[in-house]
Amino acid sequence: MKKSLLVSLAIASLFSTAQAAELTGTLKKIKESGTVVLGHRDSSIPFSYLADGSKPVGFSVDIANAIIDEVKKELGLPAIKVQYNLVTSQTRIPLVQNGTVDVECGSTTNNIERQQQVAFTNGFFKIGTRLLTKKTSGIKDFADLAGKNLVTTAGTTSERQIKKLNEEKKLGMNIISAKDHGESFLMLESGRAVAFMMDDVLLAGEMAKAKNPADWAIVGTPQSSEIYGCMVRKDDPAFKAVADRALVNFFKSGRVNASYTKWFQQPIPPKGLNMNFTMSEGLKALIAKPTDKSAEQM
Amino acid sequence: MNYHWDWGIFFKSTGIGQEIYLHWFITGLGWTVALSLSGWLIAMLLGTVLGVLRTLPQRSLSAIGTAYVNLFRNVPLLVQLFVWYFIVPDYLPEPIQTWFKQGLKPEISGFISVVACLGLFTAARVCEQVRTGIQALPRGQINAALALGLNPWKTYRHVLLPQAFRIIIPPLTSEFLNIFKNSSVASLIGLMDLLAQTKQTAEFTANLFEAFTLATLIYFTLNMSLMLMMRWLEKRVKVPGLISLGGK
Secondary structure, three states, rough: OOHHHHHHHHHHHHHHHHHHHOOOOOHHHHHHEEEEEEOOOEEEOEEEEOOOOEEEEEEHHHHHHHHHHHHHHHOOOOOOOEEEOOOOOOOOOHHOOOOOOOOOOOOOEEOOOHOOOOOOOOEEEEEEEEEEEEHOOOOOOOHHHOOOEEEEEEHHHHHHHHHHHHHHHHOEEEEEEEHHHEEEEEEEHHOOOOOOEHHHHHHHHHHOOOOHHHHHHOOOOOOEEEEOOOOOOOOOOHHHHHHHHHHHHHHHOOOHHHHHHHHOOOOOOOOEEEOOOOOHHHHHHHOOOOOOOOOOHH | OOOOOOOHHOOOOOOOOOOOOHHHHHHHHHHHHHHHHHHHHHHHHHHOOOOOOOOOOOOOHHHHHHHHHHHHOOOHHHHHHHHHHHHHHHOOOOHHHHHHHHHHHHHHHHHHHHHHHHHHHHHHHHHHHHHHHHOOOHHHHHHHHHHOOOHHHHHHHHHHHHHHHHOHHHHHHHHHHHHHHHHHHHHOOOOOOOHHHEEEEEEEOOOHHHHHHHHHHHHHHHHHHHOOOOOOOOHHHOOOOOOOOOOO
């Protein structure tokens, strides 16, 4: 008894010193400061947004919390202080790189260009790019848009895809690039554009916010699929491994389903909107087989 | 900081047709220049009229100028742009409204809104420069012109304005440069000006710093050349002995 206790103590002390010596990068920083800085968005509904007060909520925030719990376990800390740092689509990459933000979980597409700058954890969502249009517009698919006005949000992958499609298929569309999703929807609603191209889940969000959601429909063959991931610093494999493991556990334990239902199929704060967005086959496949690759690399 | 620098991105394909990213900056610069010059034309014409109004003895006329300046100078430029782009078109009579929103190409209707916004905003500032230019002239100038039998129109046209404009070239230069910088609000309604193309390049390549560095250099070079041009103009039109020359 005594001996085994001694042995286990010895092993434990060996373990903790070994661990302390191994710690580098973000894990070391978190251990020393007792704080993790989480990058979040203000209006990526229902992924990461501010509903009331300063704490972000959403599906991606659940993911971030799973990562933070895993970090606590890894470091053997009972509690870690979480500091929230609001990022925009323009600031998110530099803030991760320069060390302001330790992990960003919002609605960031994992792609090859971004992988040059940051590392992505396992993906947690999969989208397809489609069209939002008025039910009465007669638009059924991308081919119906020839010669018409289409709106998309500036700086998104949809913008690039539609410009490419327009050029290749000679559709002669006029493409408007609005500054954010809200403004894109305003362009659609005010009749400046007949369709709004964007990630299907974001279109569902805009539709849920509309005065009369029943007037609108999401149509069209998905032009591409994209995987959202959390961003962490490049060249920090230890921290990325912890984050990846957190996601694998989140998927395997089934916690992902409860979180999905909460954010996509039930009324969500602040206004009690319901996205009514069924889990896609693509996301089910991603959950069954987690990957940190971008959709184009698969 | 662990940033992956790559200055070669400007020569990489955008993936759309044969374009490279540098093309985006060039077309963006084209929009920026077109917006600013068109806006400046409106600002100069309207600003001069309003500036003159503000110096007239008739209270009701100068009140128009004052009210205009107060309104346009005290509302943020971005708010004004949203008014011209989203609100005003909705109050146009029906056939024109549909034509403006759907008949015109989106970049043309956007262009009209931005030019109106920049022109009317800058007019308020030009108005103030013109007014101070006129008021800086000695009272003797206007009295002498009237004593010579010139009517008010001719007094302004041949005596006051030519001198006032020479005095205000330096502050007008800064308004002129401002309109080029202010034109970047166009990026917020989806007009692909220099700033919008910069942001788009940054977003597509994930090489944010390279894109913004190039944009900074372009804006800087553009504004430096405009400034030198205005300096040259100031020298070119100077009249020896006028107060604009100060100590020289």
